[in-house]
Structures are given as structure tokens and as C-alpha cells.
Amino acid sequence: xxxxxxxxxxxxxxxxxxxxxxxxxxxxxxxxxxxxxxxxxxxxxxxxxxxxxxxxxxxxxxxxxxxxxxxxxxxxxxxxxxxxxxxxxxxxxxxxxxxxxxxxxxxxxxxxxxxxx
Numbered sequence: 001x002x003x004x005x006x007x008x009x010x011x012x013x014x015x016x017x018x019x020x021x022x023x024x025x026x027x028x029x030x031x032x033x034x035x036x037x038x039x040x041x042x043x044x045x046x047x048x049x050x051x052x053x054x055x056x057x058x059x060x061x062x063x064x065x066x067x068x069x070x071x072x073x074x075x076x077x078x079x080x081x082x083x084x085x086x087x088x089x090x091x092x093x094x095x096x097x098x099x100x101x102x103x104x105x106x107x108x109x110x111x112x113x114x115x116x117x
Contacts, residue, residue: 034065036087038072041065048072052079062111070111074098 032041038048038059046068048059059075062068073086077095090098094114102109 034069036065036069036072037085038076038087039065039068048075050075050079064112067111070114071109074102074109074111 034040034046038050039046040049041047042061045061045063046065047061048068048071049056050059050072051057059071060068062071069087073084073088073090076084076086077090077098098109098114101113
């Protein structure tokens with residue numbers, strides 16, 4: 001993925017566009033439900049889960065809902081490349097920074113370093 005991104009033109013402003021979370025047809029929203037894809041409340045923390053080979057895989061627990069959403073996005077981008085359905089939009093530079101973050105932290109992604117509005 002990193003090699004492909006490096007070959008892209010630097011003038012490209014957006015590489016991956018965010019995807020809106022589907023609206024639930026069920027009754028009132030649960031307090032555990034997040035407005036982000038792949039995120040749910042677990043006690044006092046927010047957890048991120050991703051489907052890998054039709055099985056939910058735990059990514060981690062985070063203090064903020066937004067950090068869990070960014071963590072989900074990172075692993076979704078790794079798994080699905082440019083077809084990833086993410087919570088936020090990402091530029092080439094942001095994705096390269098995320099990969100560098102992962103590699104420099106002993107293969108652990110630190111989403112708190114990536115603030116999204």
C-alpha cells in the first residue's frame with residue numbers, strides 16, 4: 001500500500017472518501033451504539049472491531065469514540081486499500097503518516113495522534 005501511495009501524484013487531494021454509516025431501522029438507538037462504523041461502547045471505553053473473513057476481529061479499546069473510529073479506519077484501509085469504507089476522508093499524506101505511525105510504534109497504531117473534525 002505504501003509503495004502505491006508513493007507513486008500517486010502529490011496533487012491528489014483526497015485518496016479515500018468517508019462513507020456514511022447506515023441508519024438503523026430498529027427502534028431507539030442503544031447507548032452502546034456509535035455514530036461511526038466499526039465502533040461501539042464497552043464499559044467506559046469505546047472499542048473498535050472489524051470484519052475479517054466474515055468474523056469480527058477486535059482492534060482495541062480507546063478513551064474516545066473518535067480514536068476508535070480512526071483506528072477502525074486505519075485497519076480498514078490496510079485490509080481494503082482504496083475500496084475501504086471509512087469514517088473520515090484521508091489524503092495521501094495522512095495515510096502515509098498513519099503507516100509511519102504504525103511502523104514506528106512496534107506495529108501498534110496510535111489513533112490519538114490523528115485529529116479529525
